[in-house]
Amino acid sequence: MIEVQDVRVDPSTRRAWRGDREVLLSRKEFDLVHALIARAGSVVTREELMRDVWGVTFWTSSKTIDVHLGWVRRKLGDDTRQPRLITTIRGQGLRFEADEADLTGTA
Numbered sequence: 575m576i577e578v579q580d581v582r583v584d585p586s587t588r589r590a591w592r593g594d595r596e597v598l599l600s601r602k603e604f605d606l607v608h609a610l611i612a613r614a615g616s617v618v619t620r621e622e623l624m625r626d627v628w629g630v631t632f633w634t635s636s637k638t639i640d641v642h643l644g645w646v647r648r649k650l651g652d653d654t655r656q657p658r659l660i661t662t663i664r665g666q667g668l669r670f671e672a673d674e675a676d677l678t679g680t681a
Contacts, residue, residue: 581607617667643660
C-alpha cells in the first residue's frame with residue numbers, strides 16, 4: 575500500500591482511495607497514479623510516463639497524458655485549475671505532491 579496525502583493505492587489489488595472513499599480508475603488511470611505516487615515528491619518526466627504507463631518510448635502528442643491526467647484529477651477531486659495532488663512542473667513533467675511526513679515515512 576502506498577499512501578501520500580490522503581490518497582492510497584494498493585498495487586496488488588489495483589485499487590485506489592481518497593480518504594475513506596474508493597476511487598474507481600481505469601487501467602491506464604491507475605497506472606498513471608501509481609507511476610506518480612510511487613515517486614511522490616519527485617518530478618516524473620513525460621517520457622518516463624509514456625514508457626512506464628503506455629509502454630512506448632515515443633509519442634506523437636502529449637495530449638494522451640493530459641487527457642488521462644484530467645480524468646484522474648477529477649476522479650480524485652483535485653482542482654484542475656489549481657491542483658494540490660498532482661502538479662505540472664512546466665518544461666519538466668509531473669509531480670505527486672508530498673508533505674515532509676510522507677517523504678520521511680512518519681505520517
